[in-house]
Amino acid sequence: MNRRLFLGAALAVLAAFAIGAPAEAQQNTLEKIKQRGKLIVGVKNDYKPWGFLDPSGALKGMEIDMAEDVAKRLGVGIELVPVVASNRQEFLQQGKIDLIIATMGDNPKRREVIGMIEPNYYAGGTNVLAPKKAGLKKWADLKGKKVCAIQGAYYNKRVQELYGPDLQAFAGIPEALTALGAGNCVGFVYDNTFIESTLAAGDAKWKDYEMPLVTEDEQPWAVAVPLPELNGPWGEFMKKVSVEWHKNGTLLALEKKWGIKQSPFLAEMNKKYKG
């Protein structure tokens, strides 16, 4: 077969496939939510205790409570859409969801594509869960050692570059914890808040484990709205809500309710907005 013809035809097939551009995102999200009588929020379904699945099939967690609070303030119903790190920004840009509350770190690169609401609602850093017998004392101790991690976590690159561990990245937390339990790695690098809550739960399984290092690289977490709306009615509404959450202690109360060790960030913000 004529090679050029073949290539041309293959390109035509690809082009036909590529048609179907995403629908234009509607501008006034606040109006849209009120019109449809429902707020659609992208949340996590695999990140206890922020957003996780209940045996009844419902989603639960601190961020779910926050999403429900927003819906209540608007006087509308709620729909929760489980998202993952790789699709949440696209969903928001396409207009499939109105809001992201999904353990999302706030950084300059993401600010170019989506609207991060300030003040931030949480801050988490990086640390390591390790068996006490591994005897880790400082970050440099990780050099050349096998360390379990989660695929695609933002801190992997930084830890790798600074301390040179041999990172073993897994798809999910249970997989990584299984590898840690089996001794396939000396520690599990993850969010300090998660490690603290796991250890604080007082489970016998973790009595020989510790969080030995100094928490580094504190990253604020943000609720996000579509970028064009950051300074529109929808963005302003969410900024006001976020301030109130800090001011009236909602976030501190939720943190306590879900058994998360109190973060200095929330206590500080509460004091700042109250005072």
Next chain:
Amino acid sequence: MSRPPSPRPFPVLLPVRPPAAIAARWGDCRTATILALASAPLLLMGEALAAPGEAGIVATLWKWTPVMASGFVLNLWISVLAMAIGTASGAVLGLMQVSLLAPVRGGSWLVTQFFRNAPWLVLLFYCILLMPFEIRLGGVVIPLPAWIKAVVGLALPVMANVAEVVRGAIQSIPTGQWDGAKALGLTRLQTMGLVILPQCLKRMLPPWMNVYAILTMATPLVSIVGVQEAMNLTRAALNAESRPDLLIPMYLYLLVWFFLYCFPIARATLWLERRYGVAG
């Protein structure tokens, strides 16, 4: 096949073979038993490993069964829809491949080869990311949830595989059939509809069922693009439990469901192949 080479000219029209399937049925029982025996110790081991004060493995699996089942139903629904769409479009594509018009033949050949040799996951990503989440037709907004896009994404490779099944079946019919139809004065359309395709149906059934079984087992792929099906819900359940000891039993449990669904299809395919077996 130990049968001596048959001199008969119309192998398709052979009488139905007596059910030699008793041995096969024994095989079924044996495989099922082995599966049960293999999973039992794993579960018991899990029970023993569960720390005191924790719910047993079986109780935990039972607790999550309704959620996992709701996801599994979606898997089956996706597989049925993708198969229906893929079969309808694949049949047309297969017929186009035996067209007398060279451009139609060439074009359909190209489409078939493209979708048959593209990784399923890549096609899924294309469909999920490139299709809009809703379509506006006039004033009506039709939402396109992720699982519908996944159905389209899976239907494409199914279409190409079914097209090959159809084309292969048509070309496997002895040319004498075409000649005979011509001698009777049938048009090409009549020959296809009245003589060729009816003979193809039996030949196409086993490979078609094979495609379906493969499709069903491929449906967990859609978990990667965010559809809340069995695989995704199982993962979420594991995260909610935060118990590493559940990892193996829970995925094994899900595997057993797929096995119980696909295994009878595989056996039936084998049985049909034997029944419609063509003497070498």
